[in-house]
Amino acid sequence: MQSTDFTFSIEDVNRFKEMGFSILYEYIDPFHENISGDIPEKIYERHKRILQDEGIFVCCTADALKKEVSINRANVLLSPNGVNLEHWKSSDKPNKNSAFYKELKGRNSHNLPVIGYHGALAKWIDYDLLKKISKTGDYFLLIIGQQYDDSLKKSGLLSSQNVFYAGPVDYDFLPQAAQAYDISIIPFEQSELSNCVSPIKLFEYMALGKPIVSTETSEVLKYRSCLVSQTHDGFIKKLEYALQLKNELWYRKILNEEARCNSWNARAKQLLAFLKEEQFKV
Numbered sequence: 001m002q003s004t005d006f007t008f009s010i011e012d013v014n015r016f017k018e019m020g021f022s023i024l025y026e027y028i029d030p031f032h033e034n035i036s037g038d039i040p041e042k043i044y045e046r047h048k049r050i051l052q053d054e055g056i057f058v059c060c061t062a063d064a065l066k067k068e069v070s071i072n073r074a075n076v077l078l079s080p081n082g083v084n085l086e087h088w089k090s091s092d093k094p095n096k097n098s099a100f101y102k103e104l105k106g107r108n109s110h111n112l113p114v115i116g117y118h119g120a121l122a123k124w125i126d127y128d129l130l131k132k133i134s135k136t137g138d139y140f141l142l143i144i145g146q147q148y149d150d151s152l153k154k155s156g157l158l159s160s161q162n163v164f165y166a167g168p169v170d171y172d173f174l175p176q177a178a179q180a181y182d183i184s185i186i187p188f189e190q191s192e193l194s195n196c197v198s199p200i201k202l203f204e205y206m207a208l209g210k211p212i213v214s215t216e217t218s219e220v221l222k223y224r225s226c227l228v229s230q231t232h233d234g235f236i237k238k239l240e241y242a243l244q245l246k247n248e249l250w251y252r253k254i255l256n257e258e259a260r261c262n263s264w265n266a267r268a269k270q271l272l273a274f275l276k277e278e279q280f281k282v
Contacts, residue, residue, distance in 0.1 A: 003027045003047060006039075010046040017055065024275070025050050026079075027060045027069060030196040034123050034149075057278060059271065061198040062219055077274040080198040080219065082267040083259060087175060088207035094179040100166065104180055107164045108140040113243055116181030116210070118144035118174060119201045126189045126215060127155035132232050134160040139239065142180060144169050178208055183242045186214035190230070195219070202226065206259035209252055211242035225255045 001008060001023060016023055031039055031047070050056050051072045059077040060066040069076045094101065108114065115133060121143070134141055134157065141163040143152075152158065158165055169177050178184070184205035188194040195218040205212045206225055213227045213235060214220045220228055227242055229235040245251040260266070 001025050003031075004029060006043050008046070009042060010049050013046065013050065013056070022057065022275075024057045024059065024271075027058060027065050029061070030065065030193060032193055034193065057275060059274070062196050064192075064196040064218060075278055077271065079267055079271055079274075080262070081200040081203060082262050082264040083200070083203035083207045085207050085259060085263045085265075088204050088259075090175055094176040098176075100169075100173075100177055101180065104142065104164060104166075108162070110140075110162075112138065112140040112162060113182040114142050114180050115139045115183050115185055115239065116142045116144070116178060117185050117187060117201075118169070118178060118204075119199070120148050121145045121152045122148040123151045124189050124191070124194055125151065126187045127151065127157050129187050129215070129232050129235060130157050130163075131155070131160070133236060133239070134163055136236060137162070140164070142166065144174070144177060175204075175208065178204070178210070181208070181210045182246060183239055184208065184210040184212050185239075186212070186217075186220060186226075187235075188215050188217055190215055190217065203259060203262045206255050206262065209255050211245050211251070212255075213238045213242050223258055225251070225258050 001013070003026065013023065031044065033039070051058065051069055054073050054075055058069055058073065058075070059079040060069055061080050063078065066076055066078045130141060133139055139162070141160075143163065143165045144167070146168045147153070152165070157163055166177070184201075186199050186202060188197070188199070194215075197217070198219050202212065202214070202220060202223070211227070212225055213229070215235065216228045216230045220226045227238040229238050
């Protein structure tokens, strides 16, 4: 069961327990209107009751979430997001004759280095940073993802000529589209909210073998492959450095190693070991 699933009530949880099922509760993201919209009171109550019940296994995707949960219980696993390595390494040679690549080539007529982002587009994105990158004239921004609110439209970013918003892209095609990136970015606003999020795109970027530049949040600081900055100017400097790293063998080895260590297979093994240990205690 996931914290983001509003389908099940606490009564359902209790019924599952009475039927003899073991329950694993995955605390994925903080409860926040910018992520989940309006959150029913019954979901808050379900969350509270689950965290107090040590008969339910709990794993969290971020250190900040684990810290919150640890107030109520000792048996909690930190299990950040991960990546399907086979899926993200399947498109090393993208089809440059596809409609996507033809449009990208037409828009990026000056053949600028492509700065790529894929993921949700919402209020937690630092659009001022993206506009500052665009205004340098040194890069072409490729943005892929679903608009969760009107923040992208209101930002004015799309009025720039060196920005291509491709909209949502099918997951099967996404690794091929992301091969267009010269540099991958995580432009989250620095906030308490972003410090509680394990960005799945971080591990996808690793598997792609693309240099990663991110604003500073607690979760990205854990990884050597991620170039991190607290300021807009510093972020742009890191983009310059990332271009230098693009073909550096030692850096690509770091990306590959961190992708392997953060695969879903690695996460599953960690989770199974945790469950086995906790069941042995019962």
